């Protein structure tokens with residue numbers, strides 16, 4: 001009996017299924033920024049690779065060291081789809097997760113309706129490099145490959161962000177044998193000759209700064225798959241969904257979500273979807289889940305308004321980065337004495353990359369323009385939040 005991979009499901013139970021596959025070294029959390037919006041129109045099913053996140057290293061069962069193949073990983077995904085009653089599904093995967101989807105679309109074309117291959121490849125370079133990496137991890141654990149992953153996964157500007165740190169934590173937490181088995185699968189993978197068998201309309205996404213699966217690999221996929229389109233994203237390395245979350249999301253929405261005939265309601269839906277994604281990225285899933293759960297008929301229109309307008313129209317604008325928007329938001333909340341909202345936005349500011357030192361500077365600055373009593377209360381609120389969350393006050 002095939003063991004099912006650990007997975008998480010979001011979205012309406014009767015919506016079409018969209019399966020999301022992660023890359024080597026990441027967990028299903030790598031899709032966090034895209035799921036809320038995708039889950040408005042799909043039953044989104046995310047899974048973990050063997051030894052990653054919540055999936056045991058031993059799935060696929062009884063595979064000896066060196067023997068795991070992408071076909072084994074694809075069999076796990078098919079078992080999951082069967083278990084969920086999804087005869088057909090759309091699929092998007094990053095890197096190795098993309099290889100699993102491409103394998104499924106080539107070998108089980110009747111199952112895959114649409115496909116997106118994100119920072120992926122038909123052949124991930126020479127097998128020797130993967131054998132060496134597998135041996136290194138089997139001997140020294142996944143810590144040994146973390147510095148290399150950091151350099152491949154992100155552009156230098158993104159390394160060191162909260163998101164990058166959390167993804168690296170997932171890599172360090174991955175089981176060595178599970179990670180090595182995935183390297184074995186990558187070593188043996190070569191789908192080039194089978195690309196013409198992929199019938200599903202396919203979106204190929206590449207990060208322009210990706211050195212692991214460079215844009216040339218994406219072009220090879222797009223040239224080989226009959227119904228493919230190609231999009232290259234600037235300012236992204238291998239984990240484009242983490243580094244350019246909104247750009248990846250809008251490409252995926254464009255590919256997987258059919259436009260409504262009513263274009264006004266479609267753009268409104270998009271604004272809501274994009275707003276929800278940013279709201280979750282800035283305020284955190286736990287907060288947004290609570291807000292959604294507490295929504296009543298009385299508050300529903302207001303919730304819709306803040307998601308579409310505050311988050312979907314303003315926080316999504318490219319003109320200011322999220323750190324700057326956090327500084328402005330903190331200042332406005334201090335000026336008006338909104339302590340509860342301020343506490344929430346101190347947490348958001350940390351998520352957006354401000355340090356406690358930065359927050360202290362914002363509060364000091366606000367003492368000049370909002371008044372000392374307002375800043376005094378703000379210091380008390382910020383101190384409480386940072387202490388409660390265990391955020392070190394100095395770096």
Ligand SMILES: O=C(O)CC1=CCC(=O)O1
Pocket residue numbers: 022023024025094095096097124149152186212238
């Ligand atoms: O080596 C990496 O971390 C990049 C990578 C190649 C295949 C994959 O899934 O990730």
